[in-house]
Amino acid sequence: MASLLQEEVFETRGQAPAPSKDFCQLLVTRQEVIFRWWKISLRNEFRESRPGEIKESQEDFLDDSSLHIQIAIVFGAKVLEHVLNLCRGNYDFLERLPVPLLLYIISFLELEDIARLSQVSRRFEMICNSNALWENIVENLCDTITPEMKELAQEMGWKRFFFTNRLQLQLQLRRRRQK
16 A cells, blocks of 8 residues: 555644744655754854754654654644654555545535544545535535526535525525525
């Protein structure tokens, strides 16, 4: 399964916590972990400092507790845990699937399952609440959707359109016609 991964498995960037203004990058490839930093300071003693880099194999990274601490300080404990899992070979392939494919897969789920899936991560919350998914669901479950109904759904959002009862939709369509 690891052969399905791209060379670059994970990458994040950020600024070190105050009072430091240093810029840091963490890159995980299939073979190694790379931590880079750029010193940002107005102080004279740091004007000549060059960017730094620590490159370690994934196996060596698992044993380097000082680098773990640096990563946790800059990027947080969750990022550190994610990187450790990647180095141990625990890849989340579902998280790496492209959005169009995920939308297609999710469209086959029951509504309760979509609600549960939206609580898994921010990415799945965004996808499960997206207009693209709910437009697909509405089109699959409804017999006929007029152009006027599509306009209303795009205005109010496809998810809200789906959960609005028919009487309210008819009332809103009537109001739109009168305008």
